[in-house]
Amino acid sequence: MGSRDGPDQVMAGFPTIQLDTTLVELYHRARPKNGHLRLGFVFCGVNTSLDLGPAFLRNAKYLYQDGPFASAPRQDLTPDNTGLQKSLAMKYLSLIPQRDAFIAGLKAPVFLFHLKQTEEQMAHDRREAETTISVLHPLQRPELVFCPGPASIPIKAHGIDKLAYKVVLDDLEAYPLTHDLDTHWYLNSKASLAHSGLPTPRAEIIDAEGFAEAAGSCCELCAKDQTDSSSMNFIPAGCTGIRGKWYNEQAARIMHAVEHHPVPFVVKTQQTFGGAGTWVIRSEQQKKDILKDLSGNNDSILRKLLSQVTASNCHLNPGSIIITDMVENPIADYGLTFFVTASGGAVFLAASEQMTDGDNAWIGSTINYTGQLRLEEKFNDLIGRTTAWVGKHGYYGPVGIDILETKTAGETASHTGESTAYHIVDLNVRTSGSLALPLLKGHFTSRGLNCASSFSITAKGGRKDFIQNWKSEFESGRMFILSWYEDLEAGSSIADVVVGGEDEKALQEQMKRVRDATEEVTF
Known part of the structure; x- marks a missing residue:
């Protein structure tokens, strides 16, 4: 069973973590005239596959495709699959929001959601999050506010003027x-990048035309299939009504485009997030496999x-499939993070290097603080072109x-036709998984x-x-926990950890030791 010690007992004796700046400070810098407004933050993830709990329903309007959506059999995507539901809830309701809450700033209200509404579960949820942020300097700790679900965020009770959020939740x-x-x-959709005018690989967008009518207006099979919220307005393969006809027409157009696109492509x-909903096709056999899937x-x-x-979301084109050329012979993979201001400027934060697993899922990032000025230049x-694009849509x-x-330059064809050696393959208009790294520069370089x-x-x-296994690393400030959630029933935990090294060689050695003793988390 997990520890019942409070945060101070668990983390006693370790260095206090002090950030170079925080999200609250960056938001005030980005829009000074709104400095008097009290911002609240919602950093959780969401999916359209499965309710995360009775008070946290899946998104039905603003669709997101995660790993289970793409790979799990439909019969597994029901509330009866308590194992999958708990796994997703641990990641989306605790692991991800803790990571961003860590950098939110002094007394910033961060709204988190309980996995279950039992007294024991709620106490465990709170203890895990409070223990994570307890290592922060007292003048940089956020205010953690727990509530059952996004439909019951107590903004008035906490004097919130506006909510800033990571991903779109229906209930927001x-x-x-x-x-x-x-x-x-x-702005976070894959099609928007192709429409942006930014240098991205040549893309073909196949939009769904129209939308799926309600199940009750179709055949007996469709009406019978709609048993609960997990049915997802599903169009069963045996449908012979208007919905089946519509689906067949849209699927045929998409399949034709994929089938006739020369390999390699993506x-x-x-x-999507975390690398889910993306398939890299390098051979004719892989093309056959994706056509089957x-x-x-x-x-x-x-x-x-x-x-x-x-009808509620078709104006967003959430059913589009995007086919892009593959970037040929890449020599580096960078993740840039910056903060767009309301006046049209940008605060550069970092250029990190991305780590992915064998299925192209994001699993982490690395940063070399000594090379940041060169990478910024x-x-x-x-950064300027991207800032102008998102700023045109009112975003900061x-x-x-x-x-x-x-x-x-020009080795891979750009969607804009320009010749470039820098190809934007993803645009994340939100907090990114590597955002903490630039804010921790002083902590690491001072050591x-x-x-x-x-x-x-x-x-x-x-x-x-x-912590006991890596005690010397924690005591020296070389390692600390960015987010942590223990599954008390399974006797295991998922976490985000941060490690430092004197140089890239030392960092890779330290990372290897940790990764050899643990397993990966993917989304």
């Missing part, structure tokens, strides 16, 4: 927000996706762009650690066990 429509939900969802759904039986990706295109033009706040660099990395792990046991 009821609150005053820093940004319009439709616009923010669009297939993406509109809204895309369409056909009740578990196919397109059937699950297109069934959720409804290298990517200054791209954190932005991340993923860039693949090629040895020579002679010029490189750092943050990455997700699965570890046996609880937080105290992990």
